[in-house]
Amino acid sequence: MKRRNFIRKSSSYGLAITLLGTYACKETKKKEMEEEGSAEMSGELAEPFFKLSLAQWSIHNMIREDGVDPYTFAELAKNWGFTGLEYVSQLYKEELEAADYSKEAMDAFVAKCNAESGKHGLENLIIMIDGQGDLATADAAQRKSAVENHYKWVDAAQAMGCHSIRVNLSGSTEPDEWTASSIDGLTQLATYAKDKNINVIVENHGGLSSNAEMLANVMVKVAMENCGTLPDFGNFCIRKEEDQCVEQYDIYKGVKELMPHAKAVSAKSHDFDADGNETVIDYVQMLQIVKDAGYTGHIGVEYEGSQLGEEAGIIATKELMINAAKKVI
Template structure:
């Protein structure tokens, strides 16, 4: 009997130890799961609310002065940590302009750009179109001619899988005349682009387009789903002078006014301080405006400074965007 009682005690003790061990394992697994959840949450929080693209204009001196092939754009952007491409039409001149933007020349541009983007796993986003006339010209015949010239770029953007082209609204300095001409030019071009599933985006790029309130008013007057803005953090000079800017619009007010219509965003940069901040633009404040508008798309780096070389300036702007994004609420 004593042996039986002793055996029962030993079995009971073994059961307690086993259950205790199982409980400890469960607790350990639970703690590990909680730790993993926290790590994932921290990693997600560390990711910016936007994706990074590169505006080709950041490389214009490399292309124009140093002889870099503009078709190296995708390769360079990939090397520097970007995933999206924002092309600049004028950087493919004189190749395109000498051919008068012929069908053959445009097809070659599209084919080579697509091949490079695919080769490096990059996404074509938009084409910034310059030098194709004034879309807000006061003369209707001139506006119509400008619309026709831009149609080739709409076709190219569609063939490249882009979502948009960026246009300029240069024209009258009279706000009422400018608004009327802008709406007419945009409506005509966007009507054509709608059939190609392409957006027509207006950047604040000088003249009255850099007046955020007027620019936003043009968007509301045009009232088309495929017409929007491309707010640039720094292009808010309405009128230039020999010494720089004669009339400057408040950049933060302007970005806030343009963001409700934004389908792309451009992070302009120039010079940096010792902490890596842009000396003229508060990036945390700008990104807060962008996030508050509900924007989660691509933000394009557009370095225009002269103190740093273009590659260094591009990387500094990229790093500033990532750093500033962590301080946004």
């Protein structure tokens, strides 16, 4: 073969191979894009509309019974795939109460929490306050004392970069009395917290606070931007007898009524079926309510079950939230 003909034929073969390769590459890319689009349509690649935080109460048995240091909270949450932290004041009660909640003790608490959350790159979100007095008591003097007992926690939340403290409204079982006392207690505390850029948020947490319609009405009457709710998927028992709930508020109606005032959300869980669903709470329905309210912040996992250990229960709840979010419209 003459050199000229060889070069011409070689060039033709090379061009054919190049064109064939380009076509194959385009077809592969097209297929990948189609598969990616299909996955997005099915929700497989879509990120949840919320961020994941962990309520420290989920590890209260580890801390109280197994001796786990509460200051390892950030490390544990990081290892389990969370980005936000929701602290529980009573899990630090022993050391703080021993120091009579002195400024030095509170400052040390703040410093340790900040050091750990900073080291592990997590965001401090909420401190859940218990045992500091009844903000909804009918006794005005006791109510004022309870408000002032919460001041140190507002200051701690500010120093930790949290957005809120969670408080309880126990108080009277008489609706009008409870409502009036709740409005007054919250107004006093939210007024103090306002200057610190801290929200005062109320969880449906038993008693009349689990009557969502009444709690929402309190929020309307307080009418302060930094006072809101923390809807919990599972805390809607208004009255118990012998540790059994005898008066239960509709959990879906309750969350829907509290969401317009929500500054955080708590995903309560207890037990799971063979498919990984919560046995009592329909997470798809709950997350649909939350999304429909326009909420896109953190949702805190709060496992309280006995079927699984705390670590397994936390992970099961987290996986359920991610899977349920794919089914939300």
